Amino acid sequence: MTKIVVVHTGPVTVEPLKVQFAEQMPDARVVNIVDDSLLADVRAAGRLTPEVSRRLYAYMSSAQDMGADIILNACSSVGEATDVLRGLIRTPIVKVDEAMAEAASALGARIGVVATVSTTLEPTVRLIRRKAAEEGREVDVTECIAQGAFDALLAGDAARHDDIVTRAIIELAGHVDVIVLAQVSMARLVPALGSLPVPVLSSPQSGVAAVRRALTGAA
Template sequence: MTTIVVVHTGSVTVQPIKDQFKEVMADARIINIVDDSLLNDVRAAGHLTPEVTSRLYTYMSNAQAMGADIILNACSSVGEATDLLRDMIRTPIVKVDESMAEEASRIGSRIGVVATVQTTLEPTTRLIQKKAAEHGRSISVTERIAEGAFEALLAGDGERHDTILKQTIMALAEQVDVVVLAQVSMARLVPALGKTRVPVLSSPRSGVEAVRRALAAL
């Protein structure tokens, strides 16, 4: 049986990714490692820290010891740590947002990125710019923070989270060719958006599809 270990920095990403695996790879064994102090520490520092990277290494090393065929990093805020750890961990590591970033850079030259956490916004923007550069594409990125949405979600007020986020997405969609939702926790809003002027991309589905492709390539 295929074993996939998913490393989360908060509980809000667990169910969306589990749901996608049920649809895409129902026979796989999914193991979730959750440490919500990782994102809290990144947010407190304002950036990825060596201490957070070290703890991620420990979790991914443990995943390797568990016999994981693939490790999925579920958090964009610590995605750049994954780039370092790929050279240290034998098990292949997939970033949940990497495929989404590449797709966004293909769709258009004006890319909007929406986040509810500042520490996710900047790494996502850098990842999109990196993917565009790899393919020789010229892009511009417009960033937006949905102020107060993440705090509402943590407080259990999903309705307020969705209202703030929807307003931010719809306003940004008027200015760009594609909107990227920078966090897995935001994907649950996509069905409620209805018809939008431009594509709105989220990472759970594309991230899980990237895992499936990576496994097929092994």
């Protein structure tokens, strides 16, 4: 049985990815490692720190020792650490937002990125620009922080979080060609957005699809 280890920096990413694995890879065994201090420490520092990167390495090293066939990093805020860890961990590592970033510039040159924390927004924007450059595309990225949404989610007020983020998405839609949702936890809003003039990309579905493709390629 295929074993996939997912490293989370908080509990809110567990369920959305669990749903996608059940739909796309129902026969796989998925093991979740959750440490909510990782994101808390990144937010407190305002950036990815060496200490967080070392803890992330420890979790991914443990995943390798567990016999994982592949590791999924579920958090964009620590995604840039994964770029380094790919050279240190033998087990293949997929970033949940990488496929989404690759798709964004193919849909338009004006890309809007919505996040609820700056520590996720900034690495997501850098990833999109890097992926666009790899394809020889020029993009204009509009950044949007849905102020107050993340604190509402941490406080257990999902309805307020959803309202703040939804309003941010709708307002941004009139100014860009495509919108990227920078956090896994925002993906559940997409079905309720209704008809918008631009596509809205989220990472759980494409991230799990990337895991499936990586495993197929490694077979």
